[in-house]
Amino acid sequence: MDFTGLAPILGEALAERGYETPTEVQGAVLQEEALGRDLIVSAQTGSGKTVAFGLAMADLLLQDNMTVFGTAPAALVIAPTRELALQVSKELEWLYAKAGTRIATCVGGMDASRERRVLQRGAQIVVGTPGRLRDHLERGALNLAELKAVVLDEADEMLDMGFREDLEEILDATPETRRTLLFSATMPKPIVSLAKRYQRDALRISTVGEQRGHGDIVYQAMTVSPSDVDAAVVNLLRFHEAETAMLFCATRDNVRRLHATLQERGFAVVALSGEHSQNERNQALQALRDKRARVCVATDVAARGIDLPSLRLVVHVEIPRDAETLQHRSGRTGRAGKKGTAVIVVPYPRRRRVEAMLRGARIEAEWIEAPTPAAIRQQDRERLLAGLLAPVEFDDEDRELATRLMAEKSPEDIAAALVHAHRAAMPQPEELIENTPEARKTAQKERHRPGFEDIMWFKLDIGRRQNADARWILPLLCRRGHITRDEVGAIRIAASETYVQVPKAIAGRFAETVARTGAASGGQEGDDVSIVQSDEAPREQARENCRAGGGRRDNAGPGGSGGFGGGGQRDNPRPYGGNGGKGRFAKGGKKPWGDASGKPPGAKPHRKGPPKRKPQTD
Template identity: 75%
Template sequence: MTFSTLPPMLGEALAERGYAALTAVQTAVLAPEAAGRDLIVSAQTGSGKTVAFGLAMARDLLDDFGASTQSPLSLVIAPTRELALQVSRELAWLYAKAGARIATCVGGMDASKERRALRASPHVVVGTPGRLRDHLERGALDLSGLKEVVLDEADEMLDMGFREDLEEILDATPAERRTLLFSATMPKSIVALAERYQRDALRISTAGDDRGHGDIAFQVVTVSPAEVEAAAVNLLRFHEAETAILFCATRDNVRRLHATLQERGFAVVALSGEHSQSERNQALQALRDRRARVCVATDVAARGIDLPNLSLVVHVDLPRDAETLQHRSGRTGRAGKKGTAVLIVPFPRRRRVESMLRGARIKADWIDAPTPDAIRTRDRERLLAELLQPAEFDGEDRALAQRLLAERSPEDIAAALVRAHRAAMPQPEEMLENTPEARRAAQQDRHRPGFEDTVWFRMDIGRRQNADPRWILPLLCRRGHITRNEVGAIRIGANETHFQIPRAIAEKFGAALQRTARDESEDEVVRIEPSEGPRQAAHANRGVKPNKFSHKVGRKSGPGAPKGRPGAKHKPRGRKERNR
């Protein structure tokens, strides 16, 4: 479809914005069979769907935009304030020549100003479900004359718990309205919503058979569970993306990763549920102004974010399902631009990710995390490309260059420039080589400082007796007269638990166990003794039945559990601690 088939004012608006042709979804909604019908459109985020439903609505309402109206003609509902504001801006330039008045109603803004805007009889209202419902219930929003309703990213709105809000809003609209439902995915909840509020809807899918974006390269990096953050650091350094977003599962993880990256020298902002609207706006503006290049966010906080230069998405915490993977990754690879989405996968969770990718019909490259050598190679390439670009220098720059050349050789000056460039870059992380041998060696040899030489001890309780580090550590500190920082690795088995004590204090620890054993009551039944280690002990005890006291230990219980906490009254009885 060419612009010649569109009303001139719309074609001119598109040309002024740099459009050379319509995208697939924009062409589909303007097809003859879609005219005047309800639509269910499955289109990926960033495929031009905002302009698509803008064109679809305008074809029906263009003649009404120049006239006065008592109530809005069109309503667009979006899941987040950022997306609603973005939609409002897009429709503003698209409808500018048509004289359409647009009002925006979103949470976090001045509701009184929004009510004044609604009283000014706008042609189009764009808003979030909660704020629109509030205006509707207060009588500020009149939907009696509505002709078009658009649900943008409907699947996200249902995921965010807006079903009741949507139903109340849609129930207040005229039955003869036209309903356009846009959704990146089509779960059962979307199908049910469409069946209830649409009539003879035409289904349009431009997502294709591949549920991932054609412009997104999917990669999977497998790492040790302890090296997830290090992998994130190296991915950021390797790609040096203009803008990158890192997804975490919880606000605590966002806070921790944000602090880690900030400490390493990255220009980074954070978005999570604990941030106010003002803080969110400042963070997004910093990304748009290039004052920050990295954003750490939760799924909910990142919904509706549109960053045109976002080229890298990193799943630091794995998405919970294929739909979340798709929504996260859809932040990049937009409007024909290329993007990269990387999943950081701890070794034990590889099978789960393989299954998720198969379900999502996404083909991903399984690669190793970038090494410091690979990062330094990319740094050299980027530096050479930057320095060899054509540039103009003023007289002051050349005068300073002449003075430097008089003091140093060209080679020394170039080396100093390279060193200054490297010093400004965050240092990459040394990571475990991704081979079975290296992983086994690292498991045996990598220790916290001070735990290079340790002695193993064992306790005769394990998972079947509900052993838990939360009460094991206080017990060891009390019995062995040590601190938490002097306890190394803890390995909880089925019926026994092994732990490390630095060899330098092992003798003192054993002596303290002997002295304190006399002071313990009969309730303290845990036996603590030196051990050869969990692997040797597990081999020696193969086939041993659970001890006879296991049935006496209740769930969440254990020796040394503080009074008043779950399990404090369920300590196993019958044996006194013995120490060798």
């Protein structure tokens, strides 16, 4: 299939940009059955869908090979993020440049008054983010009375980001005769509901296919020791030496920490998370495009809508929460026919969860070992030889300096010095724990804190169902048992109970004290929690629950948590991570302690969060 049948002026623009044949999604929207109809299009990120919807609405914008000018916009494109909106605007500009189409871009972080002036002068296509478009609509600057087509680009992401109300207000202000083109990588129920409300007899087009994994992305899953996550990421970056790499973390705290770690190791790295201003985001993205930085550490939300043509490697440093997140993260690479690699870093205990996620996503991933220093050095040798043997033009100054060097040293010494300089400029690879059962057991023993070689387990009668949290349990143990934070080992939270480690040397005194403080309850919160000695260690399932939920404190030092996954601040903070961001005590959400009042018996009422901590007295 080719681009025959299009307006000649669009065909010329496509030819100048090197388009010979349409991509699958572009060909689908140009089929005769799709002309003039509402569309629901499932297409992977980077599949050419921006040009696709630009071509799909061409018949509404052009007449006799030129733009039809009106008093108000004829087409509206809504995108979830500023970066994606700017990217869409640039694509449509070159596509419609020869037709004289005027395009207005309305996004947050830009001068709103300037945008209003552009809208007043007249624009045939308006591209923007939901919040800014809604603002212009309410102020009367955006007139949608003559709108012929509206495009929702990456609609699933817009709903995930909480833009449903903005979208509904904008769509309710458009004429009922408009065409609605809905593009989404996934089709969850909220998208289906939105389509039913605002579309008529929509044609469903899917270019995703049975294999949901992107065809131009190689998926890999890399098993490592939980304590080796950072080191494995370093080795992965060194092994691939990708032109641009993006590392995904779940929380802004972990983005900050990994960014600092990689900077210290000598990587040219930038960070993107919710704590960064728009100006900082612009500077980070420009550094990646200018090749001043090669690595970007980001959260899911902060990376949405980013298009980096040189991105070849995506690393899921923290496991995605679901298959859709895996797909969106990985879709940053493998765009426009270019190849990419997506690697999931999998701590040993989380392998089954990742296997289930990959099965659900219908993605075939290769399970690999983390690159070793020897493998990295071998890659370095191959890259260095390829670089030095590549044809290069030398000027007279280069040859003069080479002659002076040859007079001072032998060719072997000069070559060795060149190799040494090359290696010295690169971060050193890390030694990792071997992926064997014996090595894992040895590593587990080495991670124990001094004084915890001989321990006793104590059991509390609260767990995840009662919203038990290590941040509250730790001071409770100190107050009830008259011990310090350093004398508390691992805290492992199961569904209905919690296990904690106490050194055997103080276990007897601790047991007597918690029994006495519980019996002589003074009305303080937590005094009614049962803390008794346990003859058995927590079950393996309890440990799995803790690793998945971040409630683990496995010998990571006083009050700390080892590695990723432990209670960091999320990019869009949700109080205690519950109830869809509406807060822990939102309507229909779980109450702490599992009762209707939201407080333990005999405790003072509280309205938010875990019970207040009491100061330590020992």
